[in-house]
Amino acid sequence: MGWNTLDDMDLDGKVVLTRVDINVPVDQGEVTDATRIERIKPTVTDILAKGGKPVLLAHFGRPKGQPNPDMSLRITVPTLEKVLGRTVTFMERPSRDDIDAAPADSVILVENTRFSSMETDNDPKMAQFLASLGDVFCNDAFSAAHRAHASTTGVAKLLPNCAGRLMAEELGALEKALGSPERPVVAVVGGAKVSTKLDLLGNLIDKVDVIVIGGGMANTFLAAQGLDVGKSLCEHDLADTARDIAEKAAAKGCEILLPRDVVVAAEFKAGAAATTVMAEEVPADQMILDAGPDSVAHIAQVFARAKTVIWNGPLGAFEIEPFHKATFAAAQDAAAKTKAGELITVAGGGDTVAALNQAGVSGDFTYISSAGGAFLEWMEGKTLPGVAALHT
Structure with a gap:
């Protein structure tokens, strides 16, 4: 080291x-x-x-x-x-x-x-x-x-x-997950906005084999493909950026995995009437608030082929039921594979840790980083001053 x-x-x-x-x-x-x-x-x-x-x-x-x-x-x-x-x-x-x-x-x-x-x-x-x-x-x-x-x-x-x-433990786990990982490597990247994860996606394209995109940022990628995402949170002005990321990923041999089906509702509140539709069939008066069961099954197939999963961000609005289901199901699947010795799983970020805690799987992941911003910047490939200052 x-x-x-x-x-x-x-x-x-x-x-x-x-x-x-x-x-x-x-x-x-x-x-x-x-x-x-x-x-x-x-x-x-x-x-x-x-x-x-x-x-x-x-x-x-x-x-x-x-x-x-x-x-x-x-x-x-x-x-x-x-x-x-x-x-x-x-x-x-x-x-x-x-x-x-x-x-x-x-x-x-x-x-x-x-x-x-x-x-x-x-x-x-x-x-x-x-x-x-x-x-x-x-x-x-x-x-x-x-x-x-x-x-x-x-x-x-x-x-x-x-x-x-703790510092040595964190650095060792992160190096194992992204520095010299067992392949194939899958990155799960969620969150509300693509704009906050541009550096992250740009770095991961060169480092991982599959990027699973969830949360509100997935809507921007779906819209960039010409799909109508209704009233969903979406950065329409970043459509060109999303297409550029997808093209660069394809050129690097990195697969971008987007939701196949989605859970929609007319409003974002607990207990809202929700239905599952295909990603290309979102009603104009509805908003996407979670990935659907077919998307979760597809993610499970990707996890089954993987050796390492690194996770930052939820797949949906997990804080409010019933929009927690995709995040919890995918997390529970990753945890089960980790317990079985089939997968190395490293996760970090405030929302991610909260979601894994709520899903009851925190103890089953290989490592959960205690960091928020530092974990994200490390995933972005940035030099962390506090680590660089320790170099012998």
Whole structure:
């Protein structure tokens, strides 16, 4: 790989600045989902086991470079202590003397790095200040790796550095899925708009064998083929772009798979009267809100031939019944094949993770990325500053 891991570092007696992502959801002063905190436990535990003192750097919310009591990381301390099984010392304005004075087996949490605009500006002064607090830098926040911030890239260039357990796990899984995958490779790409996924599609054409397109963006491709998509969400102004993507894919030997049949309704609301029609028979007063059962069966056939599936985006408006069926059915099929050892499945992105959780299959995929924007930019083939800064 091009970076060190915790196994490569001498941490005994060292202060280890550890960039983590504990930007967890909170309601009425309580953490409602501790997943992100749970996922940093192996890194923190291993640093302590190697004699290091972990000092956690993290952001929380969008304070826009100003201190905001409502976005203080202090709120995460009780959950951190519960997950880690030890006391966590919170420091609002840390100094190296304060950190050194804490017991050797302490876990220290520093206040929200984004309370200063110097963080997002990757100001060298802030990077130097952070570096002055520790001896080693460990980045365990792949989800923030697409940001060139003081706590992700600036400090990494000033101290001996390594990837934490979660970061290394993420990078290993993603490399296996798209860098050097077992073929054939299928990418499932959904979402509302083609315009947000142009870079992604352009990169995948060169990397995968089949692209399954779902969600609202599939409507744009259907319309580009001359089909009437009724009142569906559709970027008609991108018809030429969609045709260009399809032509480039064909030239590269990459198959574009669009819905054969679709689920339509007159309005987008829970329990709306829905019918299934062929993609070329969408009524003018209806909108496409999901892929149909024949489309799901076709996707299952593609999965049956595949060795690797990488997934970003739902196939329909899964948040509202009955428009969840295609996403759930395809996800359950991929999960079953993964459990049977027939498929490597890697997924990421907020909507994707939510859909897989609701479908009850998260635990059966090979790997689910904890990242959102970073996962998408990685799929787009972009260099992630937080990863590049770790290269040895």
